[in-house]
Amino acid sequence: MGHDDLPALELAFPGPERDRGVSAILSGRKTALTGLLEIYEHAxxxxxxxxxxxSVLDSRGRPACTIEVVDVRVVPMKEIDDDFARAEGRGYSDAAAWRAAHEAFFRSDGVSDYLGRTPVIDDHTLVVAERFRLVESDDPGGS
Incomplete structure (x- = not known):
């Protein structure tokens, strides 16, 4: 199955944050990701x-790699544990560090602009917690 047949996955917004996330997937440090359920519903x-x-896209919108979801749960933010937080590959030492970063992102101007309002983020806010495996890394030279 080629990239054209796969749905695209874009981490965060284009730029340094997305580039760090893609790099962490390619290096094997990142094996989990979290999305705000409200964003899925809005979209x-x-x-x-x-x-x-x-197909995970880089900041230029080009395929960087293919991942496969191995587990997905919709859970309240308070249920994210230290193991999952570390699997995000962003250097979070524990769930508290994960939560602080995700609260800041979910309340960011970019998310608020997309949703048309700033979402309520608390213990009960539902997130989509995914674990995945890297299936293939794309040749940097193109496709």
Whole structure:
């Protein structure tokens, strides 16, 4: 299955944050990601399912790699544990550090502009917590 057949996955917003996330996937440090359920609902997108594959795009919108979802849960933010936080590959030492970073991102101007309002972020806010595996890394020379 080629990239054209796969749904695209874009981490954060284009720029340094996305580039760090893609790099962490390619290096094997990042094996989990979290999305705000409200963003999926606003976009009319289904929550990913186990076995689903995605083409991860870089900041220029080009495929960087293919990942496969191995576990997905919709849970309140308070249920994210230290193990999951570390699997995000962003250097979080524990769930508290993960939470602080995700609260800041979910309340950011970019997310607020997209949703048309600043979302309420608290213990009960639902997030989509995915674990994935790297299926293939793309040749930097192109496709």
């Amino acid at each position: 009319g997108e289904a929550v990913p399912v186990t076995g689903q594959r995605f």
